[in-house]
Amino acid sequence: MSASPSPSAPSLLPFPAVVARLRTAGCVFAEDEARLILAAARTPAGLRAMVDRRVAGLPLEHVLGWAEFCGLRIAVDPGVFVPRRRTEFLVRQAASLAPARAGAVVVDLCCGSGALGAALGAALERVELHAADIDPAAVRCARRNVGAAGGRVYEGDLYEPLPAALRGRVDVLLANVPYVPTEQVELLPPEARVHEARVALDGGADGLDVLRRVTAAAGAWLAPGGCLLFETSERQSASAVEIVARGGLMPRVAEGEELEATVVIGTRPSAESPAVRAFGD
Template sequence: MPSPSSSPLSALTSRDAVVAALRAAGCVFAEDEAELILAAGAPHEVASMVGRRTAGLPLELVVGWARFGGLRITVEPGVFVPRRRTEFLVEQALAQAPSAAVVVDLCCGSGAVGAALAAGLGEAELHAADIDPAAVRCARRNVACRGGRVHTGDLFEALPGELRGRVDILAANVPYVPSAEIGLLPPEARDHEPRVALDGGADGLDVLRRVASGAPGWLAPGGCLLVEAGRRQASAAVDAFTAAGLRPRLAVCEERYAHVVIGVRP
């Protein structure tokens, strides 16, 4: 393998050269990506950043941040990159509980959902949790500035007991890809994001069912659980909410290919 000094990437000294390199690697939005890379890196770093991007690393991990809900969210290698379609979950949560005082972002990853909810609500007590220590470290960078606390552990086991029966919004961006379909994901996700953030078990709903089952004990009366699911899973996800004793409804945004199941504690 050639060293960086002998690689053609070392000749990247202009926007046009960066665009050409990205386009040659198949980046559809080469011009936009070039602008972000050039803005994020010092001149001596650009060639290395372009090399990582053309090797398949998600753009967000190359530049170190992702735009989500109007916020700039720090992302780090080994952490799930927040998807723009998940902004629909945040919008639904804010519409369902615009005066929420206590918010939990479960399976938080980078903490993007919790940070966006806190920004939309203003004065809210925010907790986030994830089983992956790398995600917890990253989330702390995104929620600490909003007074949020981040906990490490498996779903509800991570949360302080004082939250039982007090949560107004419980947002859980659970893994929901069926195990057998992980190999069909785009390389950016399959090769560079943690499997624990993607793999939802045989039908993709293993974690969703666990969250739905445990949610009523943590929600305040009238509090809501919101979970993203795939189109094919939506009906089964609604059934899981019903079985847990929640009043469910399905919200769909076709433009963003987003399906969010919302369950309210009676």
């Protein structure tokens, strides 16, 4: 997040006092966070409440009500998954693969706040944007972000709520699937483990359960030459590639060293190739 340059206001708590409270609570970037909170607060009572929530461990983005993502201010409500900066690499990959024509069809599955779809919609010219999530709180939040980009958001499990007319037409399918193995969820930082919906974190026994379900049906929704993109860990990438290939898509891995991001891309062949059929047998 970029810091606002207004560190104090006469009627509010002084900047040093806010910094001190945040630092005592373990906030590594206390000065930057203090500037953002002070810029957002409208009253002394509101400021104290925001600082109290942050000190209690609420993610800064939930305290502010927004997260910076791909240069956009994305609304993020309490309990909703906070978009990670590393996921900007996924959006950049998707933008580079999207059709050059206007009106490309983009779907953001497991959309959370809708940050990925909104960011890709902002990067492309006149997209047809759709998003879906199973979490009602996430859907309410995504409707503000995706709606501002001219898109529509649906509530339901993966592809189930999407309009049937999208089948075979999707040019870019973003799926920010949860990929943390169940037994490792409890090892996550409290900001995620306590304050974000478990459905947005828990990927099943090996972290790849939701991915399997996404890839199993992706080919039916993608247009010929369309791409599925999702983030995973470096450790899981080999298994993820195999899953994508068995789903009939041509897989490859993109690595973003600066953001420590691993993205797997699966492309629906324009015509099914013998190599893809053999992998799926």
